[in-house]
Amino acid sequence: MxxxxxxxxxxxxxxxxxxxxxxxxxxxxxxxxxxxxxxxxxxxxxxxxxxxxxxxxxxxxxxxxxxxxxxxxxxxxxxxxxxxxxxxxxxxxxxxxxxxxxxxxxxxxxxxxxxxxxxxxxxxxxxxxxxxxxxxxxxxxxxxxxxxxxxxxxxxxxxxxxxxxxxxxxxxxxYVTGLSNVQKDVIFVTHAAFGYLAARYGFEQHGVIGLSADEQPGASVIADLVDMMLNHTTYVVYVDPVYSDEYAQALKYTLDSKTGQSAQILNLYFMLGPVEDMDYFEQQESNLNNLKLGLEA
Ligand SMILES: [Zn+2]
Incomplete structure (x- = not known):
């Protein structure tokens, strides 16, 4: 308005x-x-x-x-x-x-x-x-x-x-120590909100949706994502569960069938409010743990 x-x-x-x-x-x-x-x-x-x-x-x-x-x-x-x-x-x-x-x-x-x-x-x-x-x-x-x-x-x-x-x-x-020795250097995220993390701790983010967090990706976006995942042999996608778990499950289903791999959906919080009693710092710690998993630290 x-x-x-x-x-x-x-x-x-x-x-x-x-x-x-x-x-x-x-x-x-x-x-x-x-x-x-x-x-x-x-x-x-x-x-x-x-x-x-x-x-x-x-x-x-x-x-x-x-x-x-x-x-x-x-x-x-x-x-x-x-x-x-x-x-x-x-x-x-x-x-x-x-x-x-x-x-x-x-x-x-x-x-x-x-x-x-x-x-x-x-x-x-x-x-x-x-x-x-x-x-x-x-x-x-x-x-x-x-x-x-x-x-x-x-x-x-x-x-x-x-x-x-x-x-x-x-x-x-x-973050510096936890991500200093990783096997992968790319993360796939629904919303490209992790640029400052990526820049400081040495990895790359690929956003599936783009700048606004509540859009749903179309078929061509999913097709590109599937290509990139196959190229990087990385089958982890990060979502903020606050937005849509249903969407994450649909995405997993599509990725599994198109890549022939079992995709993993992990949480990365945007830290826009407490989640399950986790405050800003607790969500940060959870993010770091999941990044270590996805980047194979
Ligand atoms: Zn955002």
Whole structure:
């Protein structure tokens, strides 16, 4: 939905007065709004008891085609700190939200500012958070925003940032060692979201669907995939089970019959929300284990 800036501003003002009258909020906490799960998770990990974090895109929702609601715009208008991914993941934040809010007193964090971004098919690859190495840089920007906005609790935020940073570095290290000695160098994924992992840890990804995660591949795409799998003698396909297990099973059935091999369908999470009680880091560990299987580490 695209509405004119003027009408949004009026609606926001009306809605904000309503918000004030119904939501006293947590006055002693920083109000942080993040566009999606990984950023909200990092903000909570660093901010702890001094932040109240609102996540605009619900858990495990397709992010590329998402559009904000009026209540989302109101929440952003009310926030002390607003965090978005950047790298063209959440464009709507810059085009639809930023122009209609009062930016005066808030810190707006483009979490990928300063990050070395990759391109895929002439576009920016927006899937930065999937690499622990890049995600660490995004989380660091959140840490800086917290200590700038709330210097009184700097020591607390610094300590929690150090702990989080250590987790990212351990994970990065685990990926480097875990994938240093592999037999294969290609992975087949339904959605090409693993470019930053592939670039850092030395393998290649072939996306079956492309950029948007909720499309279904056509017959010619499947035929190409079958050719590539035969060429690479690799019969593993990665899916994020959040999207469609039915689709994965249909894909396996087709690949089995066309390659004459038993294809393996393994999970690689996009980390767009907790899955089966696994948080961001637990999904990262699961991804690493499955990559070791598929790449034959
Ligand atoms: Zn994606």
């Amino acid at each position: 695209l509405v004119t800036t003027a009408s949004v501003v009026i609606i926001v003002i009306v809605a904000v007065s309503f918000w004030h009258s119904t939501n006293p909020g947590e006055a002693d906490k920083l109000n942080v709004v993040a566009t999606f799960y990984p950023l909200a998770y990092f903000a909570e990990e660093i901010g702890g008891e001094y932040v109240s974090v609102l996540q605009l895109i619900p858990h495990n929702t397709e992010v590329h085609s998402w559009q904000p609601s009026i209540s989302g715009i109101v929440a952003v208008d009310e926030a002390d700190i607003v965090i978005y991914n950047g790298a063209d993941l959440d464009n709507w934040f810059e085009t639809d939200i930023l122009p209609s809010i009062n930016q005066g007193n808030k810190i707006i964090v483009d979490s990928t500012e300063g990050v070395e971004l990759l391109e895929a098919d002439g576009l920016l690859d927006p899937h930065t958070w999937i690499s622990p190495y890049v995600a660490k840089q995004q989380a660091q920007r959140i840490h800086l925003a917290l200590i700038q906005k709330d210097p009184e609790h700097k020591q607390y935020y610094d300590q929690r940032w150090q702990d989080l940073k250590a987790k990212f570095e351990q994970l990065d290290n685990d």
